[in-house]
Amino acid sequence: MMIKLQAKDIIFGYDSNPILENVNFEIAPSRLVTIVGPNGSGKSTLIKCIDRIVSPQGGSILIDRKDVTKMSRMDVARYLSYVPQSSVRIFPTNVFDTILMGRRPHIGWLGSEGDEEKVWDVLRLLNIERLAMSNFNELSGGQQQKVLIARALVQEAEVMLLDEPTSNLDIWHQLDVMNIIRDVVKKREITAIMALHDLNLASTYSDRIIMMKRGRIVAAGDPTSVITAENIASVYRVEAAVRNLSDRPMIMPLRQIKG
Amino acid sequence: MMGYRAFFHGKPDAGPSRSRRAGKKSGVELAHERFKFIRLFFVLSIVALLVLLTGFIITLGPLNISVADAYSALLARFWPDYFHVETLTSRVVWNIRFPRIVGGIMAGFGLGICGCVMQAVLKNPLASPFTLGITAGAQFGISIAAVIGVSIFGGPYFIIGNAFVCALFCSLFIIALAAIKGATSENLVLAGIAVNYFFTAISQLLKYFASDEQLRLMTNWGMGDLAAFSWANSCLLLAVFVICFPLLLSKSWDLNIMTAGDEAAKSIGVDAEKTRIFIMIVTSLLVATIVCFMGTIAFVGLVAPHMARMVIGGDHRFLIPASGVLGGLVLMSADAVGMNMIAPTIIPTGIMTSIVGVPFFMYLMMKGKRKEFWT
Numbered sequence: 360m361m362i363k364l365q366a367k368d369i370i371f372g373y374d375s376n377p378i379l380e381n382v383n384f385e386i387a388p389s390r391l392v393t394i395v396g397p398n399g400s401g402k403s404t405l406i407k408c409i410d411r412i413v414s415p416q417g418g419s420i421l422i423d424r425k426d427v428t429k430m431s432r433m434d435v436a437r438y439l440s441y442v443p444q445s446s447v448r449i450f451p452t453n454v455f456d457t458i459l460m461g462r463r464p465h466i467g468w469l470g471s472e473g474d475e476e477k478v479w480d481v482l483r484l485l486n487i488e489r490l491a492m493s494n495f496n497e498l499s500g501g502q503q504q505k506v507l508i509a510r511a512l513v514q515e516a517e518v519m520l521l522d523e524p525t526s527n528l529d530i531w532h533q534l535d536v537m538n539i540i541r542d543v544v545k546k547r548e549i550t551a552i553m554a555l556h557d558l559n560l561a562s563t564y565s566d567r568i569i570m571m572k573r574g575r576i577v578a579a580g581d582p583t584s585v586i587t588a589e590n591i592a593s594v595y596r597v598e599a600a601v602r603n604l605s606d607r608p609m610i611m612p613l614r615q616i617k618g
Numbered sequence: 619m620m621g622y623r624a625f626f627h628g629k630p631d632a633g634p635s636r637s638r639r640a641g642k643k644s645g646v647e648l649a650h651e652r653f654k655f656i657r658l659f660f661v662l663s664i665v666a667l668l669v670l671l672t673g674f675i676i677t678l679g680p681l682n683i684s685v686a687d688a689y690s691a692l693l694a695r696f697w698p699d700y701f702h703v704e705t706l707t708s709r710v711v712w713n714i715r716f717p718r719i720v721g722g723i724m725a726g727f728g729l730g731i732c733g734c735v736m737q738a739v740l741k742n743p744l745a746s747p748f749t750l751g752i753t754a755g756a757q758f759g760i761s762i763a764a765v766i767g768v769s770i771f772g773g774p775y776f777i778i779g780n781a782f783v784c785a786l787f788c789s790l791f792i793i794a795l796a797a798i799k800g801a802t803s804e805n806l807v808l809a810g811i812a813v814n815y816f817f818t819a820i821s822q823l824l825k826y827f828a829s830d831e832q833l834r835l836m837t838n839w840g841m842g843d844l845a846a847f848s849w850a851n852s853c854l855l856l857a858v859f860v861i862c863f864p865l866l867l868s869k870s871w872d873l874n875i876m877t878a879g880d881e882a883a884k885s886i887g888v889d890a891e892k893t894r895i896f897i898m899i900v901t902s903l904l905v906a907t908i909v910c911f912m913g914t915i916a917f918v919g920l921v922a923p924h925m926a927r928m929v930i931g932g933d934h935r936f937l938i939p940a941s942g943v944l945g946g947l948v949l950m951s952a953d954a955v956g957m958n959m960i961a962p963t964i965i966p967t968g969i970m971t972s973i974v975g976v977p978f979f980m981y982l983m984m985k986g987k988r989k990e991f992w993t
Contacts, residue, residue, distance in 0.1 A: 407881075410884075410885050411884070412881050412884045412885060432884065432887050432888070432889050433887040434887075435887065436885065436886050436887030437887075439885075440885065440886075441881075441882075441885030443879075443881055443882055443885075446878055446879060446882060447879075448877060448878055448932075449741045449742070449743065449877055450737070450738075450743070450877050450927060450932045451931075451932065452874075452877070452878075452931065452932045453653075453931060455650055456874070456931065456932065456933055457878070460871075460874055460875045460878065460886060461886060463871050463872075463875060463886045463887055463888065464886065464887045466871065468868065468870070468871070468935070479647070488644070488646060489646055491646045491647075491649075491650060492646055492649045492650060492653065510886075514886065520885075
């Protein structure tokens with residue numbers, strides 16, 4: 360089943376400090392979408408609002424024409440999975456058990472061979488099978504990120520949300536993680552929506568980019584239409600050179616725009 | 619056309635994972651199988667150890683009873699045709715020694731499972747069943763009964779009833795506070811500590827005005843003792859267990875997920891705050907019942923989950939029962955030592971548990987190679 364995600368007039372803020380103001384967008388199925396914008400523009404908050412980790416104060420999020428804001432938490436978890444930026448476990452847990460937790464929305468108390476089989480399949484898909492019995496806390500940042508993606512994958516949701524999945528990684532692992540996400544979007548026909556800081560990564564991998572500034576969407580579309588020198592100047596207040604490289608715009612930041 | 623290999627060895631469309639499953643398992647898969655076996659084996663072997671030790675501990679005391687007689691006396695109650703034992707032995711076993719052992723196991727079991735779930739919901743390795751101020755509440759109840767003579771129930775439950783009601787009130791107050799303000803683990807721990815100080819201060823104020831006799835009553839309770847465990851009390855405790863244990867166990871998956879943080883828990887479908895409040899209410903009920911009968915034995919609830927975690931890891935489906943049986947084992951053994959070490963003087967269970975348990979725990983802590991000693 361292919362489903363469409365729609366956000367209508369999402370409002371969120373802490374006390375009198377608005378973070379999201381009337382955010383609207385629509386995402387077609389089986390796409391890789393990135394949300395970009397400066398610090399504090401509301402990217403991560405938007406991701407959390409979609410998954411109802413924080414509850415939006417107004418508006419609705421429709422998935423498969425059902426309103427996420429009115430669903431039980433368990434139902435939300437069947438439609439949407441979430442990959443946090445990082446995760447520290449207070450009590451050490453091995454990688455296998457960490458991933459198995461993602462089966463919670465589908466699992467009975469006893470668990471089943473089938474659930475464990477799904478964990479092994481995802482471990483093989485991400486090529487981290489050998490880490491299955493390692494302690495999650497003792498893994499490198501890149502490995503931890505893959506385990507968190509694996510946990511979201513066994514959740515078998517149609518939409519995967521990711522909060523800056525590459526922020527703590529070196530360039531090799533950045534590409535590794537982005538390739539994994541691109542592959543699963545294709546193979547499993549799911550939609551991935553991620554908040555991302557790196558504009559060049561966003562441009563290279565995205566089918567669609569949403570650019571935000573101070574809680575509002577200022578541009579949305581394919582990379583060529585969003586990653587432009589004008590948009591970067593007005594949203595980031597940075598003068599940048601934008602060049603095309605294999606049909607994707609790449610940026611080189613040159614100087615800050617003061618005043 | 620189907621290749622000869624597929625023809626002889628299975629369906630041609632069998633994917634790589636399927637064929638691997640049918641054939642040999644990889645090293646890491648075998649390690650996982652072994653790990654699952656150890657988890658189950660550990661719980662069962664502790665249960666076996668409890669049964670064995672029960673027989674041995676029954677033999678300790680002024681009246682000589684052999685191990686065989688001990689088991690015969692226990693079994694004769696159920697199958698009188700097959701097992702025979704002297705009336706005196708049977709009376710000593712059933713009226714004196716066995717109830718205390720059962721009390722010890724039940725109390726240790728309850729404190730162990732409560733410590734385990736509290737550490738999970740508070741995401742804190744220092745949490746114990748008493749983090750919510752239950753002890754301070756119970757101590758307060760006992761102080762007002764002893765010093766002012768005000769009590770909620772009369773008769774034999776004059777003091778116990780007070781301890782129970784005040785302990786429960788104290789923790790429910792903290793839970794209510796957290797439910798209004800947001801039941802994060804930080805809020806709960808802070809509120810717990812604050813309320814703890816408050817009730818301790820009031821108890822101390824009452825102590826200040828208490829007579830020698832009243833002081834003695836208050837101090838004895840604080841040491842923790844299994845002497846109050848009669849069959850009637852044990853049945854009461856058992857009834858609370860039958861309700862609370864399945865409730866806690868049913869939340870195993872949610873607890874597993876909550877140790878990964880509230881955000882992760884929410885995204886996987888677990889309402890962390892609701893689960894936290896639910897667990898706290900069940901725990902309060904169980905701990906208040908245990909505490910009012912036997913006073914504070916804090917060490918078991920803190921340490922049994924850590925010891926279990928060192929061996930079987932963090933899956934609460936196994937960790938909760940393992941913490942329970944381990945708690946029972948520690949408390950029962952420590953009580954047996956306290957009863958018999960310098961007999962006829964009985965050293966209170968609470969004191970003995972720490973004296974016996976702490977060196978053992980220290981040993982386990984130092985032995986661990988990892989930084990996180992509760993691995």
